[in-house]
Amino acid sequence: MSDRTVETPPPARERRSWLGDDGMPGWIPRLLAMVFGTIVALWAAFHVLGRLRGLLIIILISFFLSIALEPGVNYLAKRGWRRGLATGLLFFSMLLVIGLFIGLMVPLVVNQTIKLIDKIPTYVDSASEFLTRFGIDFSGDRLASALSNLGNDLQGVAADVAGSVFGVGSALLGTVLQLLTIGLFTFYMTAEGPRLRRTVLSALPPARQHEVLRVIDIAIDKTGGYFYSRALLALFGAAVAWATFAIIGLPFALALALWLGVLSQFVPVVGTYIGGILPLLIALLESPWMALAVLIYVVVYQQIENYLLAPKITHRTMSLHPAVSFGSAIAGGTLMGAPGALMALPVAATIQAFVSTYIRRHEVVESPLTDEDEDEDDAPGDA
Numbered sequence: 001m002s003d004r005t006v007e008t009p010p011p012a013r014e015r016r017s018w019l020g021d022d023g024m025p026g027w028i029p030r031l032l033a034m035v036f037g038t039i040v041a042l043w044a045a046f047h048v049l050g051r052l053r054g055l056l057i058i059i060l061i062s063f064f065l066s067i068a069l070e071p072g073v074n075y076l077a078k079r080g081w082r083r084g085l086a087t088g089l090l091f092f093s094m095l096l097v098i099g100l101f102i103g104l105m106v107p108l109v110v111n112q113t114i115k116l117i118d119k120i121p122t123y124v125d126s127a128s129e130f131l132t133r134f135g136i137d138f139s140g141d142r143l144a145s146a147l148s149n150l151g152n153d154l155q156g157v158a159a160d161v162a163g164s165v166f167g168v169g170s171a172l173l174g175t176v177l178q179l180l181t182i183g184l185f186t187f188y189m190t191a192e193g194p195r196l197r198r199t200v201l202s203a204l205p206p207a208r209q210h211e212v213l214r215v216i217d218i219a220i221d222k223t224g225g226y227f228y229s230r231a232l233l234a235l236f237g238a239a240v241a242w243a244t245f246a247i248i249g250l251p252f253a254l255a256l257a258l259w260l261g262v263l264s265q266f267v268p269v270v271g272t273y274i275g276g277i278l279p280l281l282i283a284l285l286e287s288p289w290m291a292l293a294v295l296i297y298v299v300v301y302q303q304i305e306n307y308l309l310a311p312k313i314t315h316r317t318m319s320l321h322p323a324v325s326f327g328s329a330i331a332g333g334t335l336m337g338a339p340g341a342l343m344a345l346p347v348a349a350t351i352q353a354f355v356s357t358y359i360r361r362h363e364v365v366e367s368p369l370t371d372e373d374e375d376e377d378d379a380p381g382d383a
Contacts, residue, residue: 057339060336061182062182062189063185064223064346066186066190067224068224068226069087070193070220070224072086072090072224072228073086073087073190073193083192083193087190087191105255105258107252108252108255108282112252112282201213219350222346222349222350223347223350226346226349227346231265233265233309234262234264234266236261237260237265240257241253241257241279242258244297248294249286250279250290250294251286252282256282260279266342267341272302272305273298276294276295276298279294280294280298325345325348328347329344332347
């Protein structure tokens with residue numbers, strides 16, 4: 001007789017314990033139900049987040065502003081101020097600066113618009129004289145005739161524009177409500193920051209709490225440092241521009257200096273040149289030589305700031321490569337518009353600082369592909 005044992009099939013009751021009534025393994029229906037439930041949950045979350053996108057952006061902007069205000073509030077709180085009062089003082093200071101800026105810019109826009117309208121006939125005559133040399137008839141009579149015909153067509157356009165006034169008013173009201181909502185969230189997140197953080201951290205184990213606190217500390221350091229260093233550079237740049245514009249006789253020197261100072265610091269990489277367009281155009285309305293002086297000032301001051309001022313003021317707050325800064329600003333602007341471009345730099349610096357603490361650095365092998373230029377300290381001629 002053979003020693004081989006013959007395996008007998010399991011009893012029917014044992015087979016039904018891991019097979020369904022139809023012979024399908026019992027875990028397959030559960031897997032299908034789980035996959036279906038996940039798809040439904042993701043679909044619902046996508047649509048809910050799409051509906052709440054505006055609110056989420058408002059909360060994100062408010063969180064960014066509260067992080068930027070945190071160092072100032074902490075400074076006052078350590079000197080005996082209550083956090084609510086310290087936050088209110090900073091809010092009042094910001095509103096005062098914004099109100100001053102708007103109050104200076106409105107007369108500038110109105111005055112220069114009137115001046116531009118008054119000088120249009122002179123510009124038309126100059127353009128007509130120049131184009132006549134090339135055989136192009138651009139006389140004032142033909143322009144007046146064209147404008148007369150255009151005026152008849154504009155009557156119908158005016159009716160459509162009048163009908164859009166209500167829509168513009170609604171959009172303006174919506175913007176005001178959004179700003180008030182951002183202010184409310186920002187004030188709460190700043191004044192109640194420690195209590196809010198304790199509430200969030202209480203739901204996490206101690207190890208996770210340390211990690212979250214480290215992220216918040218880095219964010220406060222980078223964002224607060226970025227905000228206050230840029231504000232200091234903007235104030236200094238506006239003061240120098242005010243003195244320069246006053247010397248060359250540029251109208252509305254203070255308003256234009258504030259415009260240039262703010263845009264040069266809070267618009268990454270190209271802010272100085274964008275901010276310099278308005279002073280340059282207004283100088284052109286006065287004289288070409290004044291415009292040339294403004295252009296020279298913008299170019300020279302940009303170089304002085306890049307190589308002398310900014311490295312000394314921002315070396316402890318931001319350490320981003322210009323290409324990374326520009327790319328971050330484009331990405332932020334694409335995702336969230338102007339607020340995203342403003343928040344992009346401190347967010348990128350925070351991510352870079354946090355990630356660098358978890359990356360283990362190794363010594364790089366020598367290769368022509370990794371050779372760098374000599375440091376400034378080792379450069380020839382340095383003491």
